Amino acid sequence: MTKVVVLGCGLSAFSRDRLDGSIRDWVTEAALAAIQDAGIEKDQLDHTIAAYESDHLAGQIGQGIIWQDTLGLIPRPVVRIEACGATGGLAIRNAFAHLRAGLSNCILIVGAERVGKSLSSATSSQIFAMSSDTDWEMPVGGHFTAYYALVMREHMRRYGTTEEQMALVSVKNHGNARYHPLAQKPMDLSVNDVMTSPVIASPFKLLDCSLLSDGAAALILATENWAKQNLNALKNRPAVYLTGSGAATDHARAGDRSWEVFAQFSAKKQAAEAAYAMAGIKNPLQEIDVAEVYDSYTGAELMAYEALGFCQPGESGKLAEQQVFDLAGELPVNPSGGLLGFGAAAGATGIAQAVEIVTQLRAEATVERQVKGAKLGLTDAHAGVCTINAVHIFESRD
Amino acid sequence: MTKVVVLGCGLSAFSRDRLDGSIRDWVTEAALAAIQDAGIEKDQLDHTIAAYESDHLAGQIGQGIIWQDTLGLIPRPVVRIEACGATGGLAIRNAFAHLRAGLSNCILIVGAERVGKSLSSATSSQIFAMSSDTDWEMPVGGHFTAYYALVMREHMRRYGTTEEQMALVSVKNHGNARYHPLAQKPMDLSVNDVMTSPVIASPFKLLDCSLLSDGAAALILATENWAKQNLNALKNRPAVYLTGSGAATDHARAGDRSWEVFAQFSAKKQAAEAAYAMAGIKNPLQEIDVAEVYDSYTGAELMAYEALGFCQPGESGKLAEQQVFDLAGELPVNPSGGLLGFGAAAGATGIAQAVEIVTQLRAEATVERQVKGAKLGLTDAHAGVCTINAVHIFESRD
Numbered sequence: 001m002t003k004v005v006v007l008g009c010g011l012s013a014f015s016r017d018r019l020d021g022s023i024r025d026w027v028t029e030a031a032l033a034a035i036q037d038a039g040i041e042k043d044q045l046d047h048t049i050a051a052y053e054s055d056h057l058a059g060q061i062g063q064g065i066i067w068q069d070t071l072g073l074i075p076r077p078v079v080r081i082e083a084c085g086a087t088g089g090l091a092i093r094n095a096f097a098h099l100r101a102g103l104s105n106c107i108l109i110v111g112a113e114r115v116g117k118s119l120s121s122a123t124s125s126q127i128f129a130m131s132s133d134t135d136w137e138m139p140v141g142g143h144f145t146a147y148y149a150l151v152m153r154e155h156m157r158r159y160g161t162t163e164e165q166m167a168l169v170s171v172k173n174h175g176n177a178r179y180h181p182l183a184q185k186p187m188d189l190s191v192n193d194v195m196t197s198p199v200i201a202s203p204f205k206l207l208d209c210s211l212l213s214d215g216a217a218a219l220i221l222a223t224e225n226w227a228k229q230n231l232n233a234l235k236n237r238p239a240v241y242l243t244g245s246g247a248a249t250d251h252a253r254a255g256d257r258s259w260e261v262f263a264q265f266s267a268k269k270q271a272a273e274a275a276y277a278m279a280g281i282k283n284p285l286q287e288i289d290v291a292e293v294y295d296s297y298t299g300a301e302l303m304a305y306e307a308l309g310f311c312q313p314g315e316s317g318k319l320a321e322q323q324v325f326d327l328a329g330e331l332p333v334n335p336s337g338g339l340l341g342f343g344a345a346a347g348a349t350g351i352a353q354a355v356e357i358v359t360q361l362r363a364e365a366t367v368e369r370q371v372k373g374a375k376l377g378l379t380d381a382h383a384g385v386c387t388i389n390a391v392h393i394f395e396s397r398d
Numbered sequence: 399m400t401k402v403v404v405l406g407c408g409l410s411a412f413s414r415d416r417l418d419g420s421i422r423d424w425v426t427e428a429a430l431a432a433i434q435d436a437g438i439e440k441d442q443l444d445h446t447i448a449a450y451e452s453d454h455l456a457g458q459i460g461q462g463i464i465w466q467d468t469l470g471l472i473p474r475p476v477v478r479i480e481a482c483g484a485t486g487g488l489a490i491r492n493a494f495a496h497l498r499a500g501l502s503n504c505i506l507i508v509g510a511e512r513v514g515k516s517l518s519s520a521t522s523s524q525i526f527a528m529s530s531d532t533d534w535e536m537p538v539g540g541h542f543t544a545y546y547a548l549v550m551r552e553h554m555r556r557y558g559t560t561e562e563q564m565a566l567v568s569v570k571n572h573g574n575a576r577y578h579p580l581a582q583k584p585m586d587l588s589v590n591d592v593m594t595s596p597v598i599a600s601p602f603k604l605l606d607c608s609l610l611s612d613g614a615a616a617l618i619l620a621t622e623n624w625a626k627q628n629l630n631a632l633k634n635r636p637a638v639y640l641t642g643s644g645a646a647t648d649h650a651r652a653g654d655r656s657w658e659v660f661a662q663f664s665a666k667k668q669a670a671e672a673a674y675a676m677a678g679i680k681n682p683l684q685e686i687d688v689a690e691v692y693d694s695y696t697g698a699e700l701m702a703y704e705a706l707g708f709c710q711p712g713e714s715g716k717l718a719e720q721q722v723f724d725l726a727g728e729l730p731v732n733p734s735g736g737l738l739g740f741g742a743a744a745g746a747t748g749i750a751q752a753v754e755i756v757t758q759l760r761a762e763a764t765v766e767r768q769v770k771g772a773k774l775g776l777t778d779a780h781a782g783v784c785t786i787n788a789v790h791i792f793e794s795r796d
Contacts, residue, residue, distance in 0.1 A: 001500060022533065054459045061452045061529035062482040065650050065785045075668050077645035078786060079488045082478040084460035090477045093501070094492060100499035102399060103491070103643070131459035135420065245501070247475035252463050270473050387463045388476060 002100045003224035006240040006394065007231070008038025009355040014184045014215035014343030017116030023058050024070045026216035027112045030348075031071050034108070034218035042071070044230065045220070047104035048078040051091035051111030052347030056127045058114045067110060084131045084383030085296065086247075087111060088217070088350020089390025092379075093245045095221050105226035111347040112216035124212055128346075131384065133252055145209060145297070147385045149201040150254050152299040155263040156203065159314030161302065163203050167194035168320045169298035170207045170340055176327060177337025179369035184213055184343035194298075208298040213343035217352035240361045244281070244393030246274030252387045265300075265386040268307035272380070272391045276309070279393040281376075284309040285331055289374035290360045292353035294382045295338040304380060305333070308391070327369060335360060335369045350381035350390065361396035400498045401622035404638040404792065405629070406436025407753040412582045412613035412741030415514030421456050422468045424614035425510045428746075429469055432506065432616035440469070442628065443618070445502035446476040449489035449509030450745030454525045456512045465508065482529045482781030483694065484645075485509060486615070486748020487788025490777075491643045493619050503624035509745040510614035522610055526744075529782065531650055543607060543695070545783045547599040548652050550697040553661040554601065557712030559700065561601050565592035566718045567696035568605045568738055574725060575735025577767035582611055582741035592696075606696040611741035615750035638759045642679070642791030644672025650785045663698075663784040666705035670778070670789045674707070677791040679774075682707040683729055687772035688758045690751035692780045693736040702778060703731070706789070725767060733758060733767045748779035748788065759794035 010033025012026040035042050048071070050064035060066065064080035083090040088111045098104040115124035129142040137147075155161050171191060177183035189207065197206040221242060222231075248270035251257050258266070272284070281287050293308065295301035302316035310331060311319050319325065325333035336342040336356040339349060357377035359365050375396050382389040408431025410424040433440050446469070448462035458464065462478035481488040486509045496502040513522040527540040535545075553559050569589060575581035587605065595604040619640060620628075646668035649655050656664070670682070679685050691706065693699035700714035708729060709717050717723065723731035734740040734754035737747060755775035757763045773794050780787040 054453055055528070056453060056459065059528070060532045061454065061525070062480070062781060064481055065647060065781060066531055068647050069650050069654070073647075074649055075646045075665060077491075077669075078481070078647055079492065079645075080480040082460070082480060083462060083476070090475075093475075094477065094495070097492070097495040097499040097501050100501075101495040102498065103495050127459070130453065130457070133464055134458045135422075247477075248473045249463060249466050249471075249476055251472055252467050256467070267473060271475075383460060383463060 004096055004099050004221055004242040005224050005227050006219065006242060006358050007040060007222050007227060008034040008220040009358045010034035010037055010218045011182055011352060011355050012216040013182045014213040014345055016184065016213060018214035023112050023114040024067060026214065027067045027110055028070055030216035030218040031108060031110045034220050038220045039231065042073065045073060045106050045108045046076055047098055047107045048073055048076060049091045049095045049107060049109045050078055050080040051087045051109065051351060052113055053082060053084055053087050054127060057124060083388045085346060086350060086381045086383040086388040086390050087347045089379065089381035089392065090247065091351060092219065092354060092392055093247055093390055096242055096245050099221060099223050106222040108218060108220055109351055110216065110218040111351040113345040113347045114214055115212045116214045137253060145201040145204055147254060148297050148300060149204055151263060151385055152203055155299065155303065158263050161317040163195060164191055165317030165320050166203065166208055166298040166302060167191040169295060169301045170194045172326055173295055173334050173338040173340040176335050176369055177341030179366050180336050180342055183337045183341055184211055185341050186337065204297055210296045210339035210344045213345040215343060215345035215348050217348040217355050219351050219354050237362050238396040238398050240358050240394050240396050242392060243395045244275035244279030246271040246391045247389065249388050250386055252384055254385065264313055265303050265307040267386050267389040268304060268380065268382060271389040272308045275391040275393050281393065287376055288331055288378050289376050290335060290357060290371040291331060291333045291378040292336060292338065292356050293333055293380040295334055295340050308380060332371045335365065335371060350379065353379040353381060354392065357394050361394055402494055402497050402619055402640045403622050403625050404617065404640060404756050405438060405620050405625060406432040406618040407756045408432035408435055408616045409580055409750060409753050410614040411580045412611040412743055414582065414611060416612035421510050421512040422465060424612065425465045425508055426468055428614035428616040429506060429508045432618050436618045437629065440471065443471060443504050443506045444474055445496055445505040446471055446474060447489045447493045447505060447507045448476055448478040449485045449507065449749065450511055451480060451482055451485050452525060455522060481786045483744060484748060484779045484781040484786040484788050485745045487777065487779035487790065488645065489749060490617065490752060490790055491645055491788055494640055494643050497619060497621050504620040506616060506618055507749055508614065508616040509749040511743040511745045512612050513610045514612045535651060543599040543602055545652060546695050546698060547602055549661060549783055550601055553697065553701065556661050559715040561593060562589055563715030563718050564601065564606055564696040564700060565589040567693060567699045568592045570724055571693060571732050571736040571738040574733050574767055575739030577764050578734050578740055581735045581739055582609055583739050584735065602695055608694045608737035608742045611743040613741060613743035613746050615746040615753050617749050617752050635760050636794040636796050638756050638792050638794050640790060641793045642673035642677030644669040644789045645787065647786050648784055650782055652783065662711055663701050663705040665784050665787040666702060666778065666780060669787040670706045673789040673791050679791065685774055686729055686776050687774050688733060688755060688769040689729060689731045689776040690734060690736065690754050691731055691778040693732055693738050706778060730769045733763065733769060748777065751777040751779060752790065755792050759792055
């Protein structure tokens with residue numbers, strides 16, 4: 001089967017209420033950075049995958065063609081991918097499919113979201129709530145913090161997970177963000193800071209919740225054959241391969257889920273198992289050197305440790321206490337700062353995760369957040385309360 | 399390379415302002431019809447591609463997971479594809495990519511749109527106008543009939559195409575729709591009926607314009623190997639293969655396009671050439687037996703004949719007069735009735751086209767619209783004024 005290699009990656013800054021330019025400017029910022037990073041001419045791209053969550057947010061339907069046009073990539077094909085919070089992850093998977101299927105040799109994936117200045121009278125939080133089931137969920141609440149809280153309360157009851165353990169994730173991720181020059185919310189926090197921040201939906205306080213960001217991220221993938229024939233760039237730095245892709249789904253409404261595994265992210269577990277099988281990973285905690293996981297809430301990151309097989313169900317809180325996932329730990333998670341510290345721009349997020357992992361595997365991160373000798377990295381993005389999940393594995397080869 | 403075969407197809411009825419159920423009911427209607435048609439159990443599906451144009455129309459973001467859940471297909475992956483009017487076409491292309499890439503063996507593509515009863519205060523026409531460039535186009539008009547009219551006026555000036563020639567397309571397609579039991583607007587029209595219908599944006603009258611429909615369509619594709627191992631169904635009817643896929647883009651704003659080819663659909667020409675190259679087609683008019691093309695307007699169908707290589711630029715009007723594309727002609731186009739007569743439900747349309755072509759290649763159409771001995775069929779869907787285009791080739795093999 002065709003091997004897929006990462007040629008380049010790029011980010012715009014992530015921040016709230018960016019007033020400089022429009023979403024198409026941020027898309028351009030990230031895509032041009034990726035093209036420059038890849039060392040290719042943009043005309044060498046033969047396909048674009050556009051990733052964003054909602055046309056409500058930017059007040060524009062069909063942004064794929066507009067981005068393609070803005071980037072000067074007409075007449076190449078473009079298609080938009082959407083899977084709510086997992087949009088960026090599924091975009092990578094679709095690019096992977098196009099390359100392995102022989103429909104593209106060198107593909108641009110670019111994701112972005114504009115959340116700050118909504119054109120409608122609704123706030124971006126209200127718009128995101130429209131991604132819950134508007135027939136069955138929105139009428140009885142409709143806010144994701146509450147949906148997550150339901151699951152997290154059961155995790156606490158079942159396994160003894162504590163709010164202080166969750167707070168450690170916030171301390172870690174906001175702390176890691178201090179070492180990323182484009183991060184939205186670098187903070188030097190204590191557990192007490194998190195614990196005493198305003199309650200949003202118990203057990204989650206303000207500092208347990210991820211950010212809403214304006215921003216864009218881009219990734220360029222190619223088939224190994226094309227890259228070898230067309231580029232010298234691979235010779236100058238470790239080549240990073242995309243070696244595993246997995247995706248799965250779970251029932252959107254909590255009430256439809258199996259009670260037995262209610263306090264576990266089943267879709268994440270299945271997506272990870274599929275990605276591990278493709279990449280030949282047997283012992284995730286031992287083999288994976290660095291991971292970017294979907295920390296939409298601090299508790300979601302704890303549950304991700306379990307679903308991704310980094311530990312057994314119910315053990316994540318204790319491992320957080322043991323600093324296993326800190327920058328100096330056995331398996332650093334969210335060195336970028338994650339959705340809590342770096343930022344969360346829905347359609348861009350899954351791609352921004354890959355940008356961080358590629359940067360880590362190339363040993364090109366800032367020295368304070370660089371995971372030494374990282375060769376194998378994982379990205380993990382999900383939608384809703386883990387309704388759609390995509391997991392990808394990246395490997396560097398000298 | 400992996401061969402891809404069609405296992406099943408299904409449609410809901412297309413109509414304006416369906417009051418029976420919601421979009422998820424119509425999705426279920428089409429998907430279950432396709433599953434039954436394929437002769438498989440739904441659990442044999444391993445992936446879903448969800449296709450729709452806008453979350454504004456249904457008042458729901460992230461419908462992919464909701465459809466997947468409604469269909470009982472959790473925990474399989476789902477991803478939503480969107481490319482405005484070309485959504486269904488790109489959805490087929492993405493399914494094709496997944497199968498050829500080894501990421502799926504048996505995939506459901508289901509597309510739908512709800513246009514009738516918008517939940518917002520905007521009409522569905524106003525919402526569709528948001529798929530033009532809201533920074534640069536909407537402020538100066540924003541309606542697609544006007545954008546198409548600009549291009550068509552130049553086609554008339556340059557080639558002498560007449561409004562009567564356009565009207566012939568409306569007569570043909572509404573007429574063909576009389577033979578499709580699920581069509582929205584079967585009509586027995588004369589050229590004079592079309593010519594005297596109310597002007598919308600000259601040269602287009604009401605009966606030159608396609609419909610707005612509520613509806614859903616579904617297609618099930620599989621790898622040939624999987625189908626041979628798992629099914630007996632292929633033995634009972636002609637097997638239909640997906641043998642070609644092409645996609646391309648053009649500038650969204652008319653003013654950015656090359657004047658030299660302003661009265662041609664460049665993206666359609668390039669998409670067709672890519673599909674023909676993959677399927678080994680050299681002489682489209684001679685080799686293709688039946689086609690469903692994107693007749694968003696009568697003039698768009700004429701321009702499609704040219705871009706798809708059925709004739710030279712400027713000749714389409716004359717060929718319409720010669721009834722080349724009528725049911726009894728050399729290459730019947732839009733036997734279903736097309737977007738003019740069958741209906742246009744944005745996300746479903748490109749898939750509904752494939753349903754018609756598969757039905758034709760299996761010789762399972764109603765006798766009045768069945769193209770005798772059809773072995774090779776084409777589908778063609780585009781967005782905007784042909785900004786994104788997808789062309790697919792289907793072939794039956796006994």
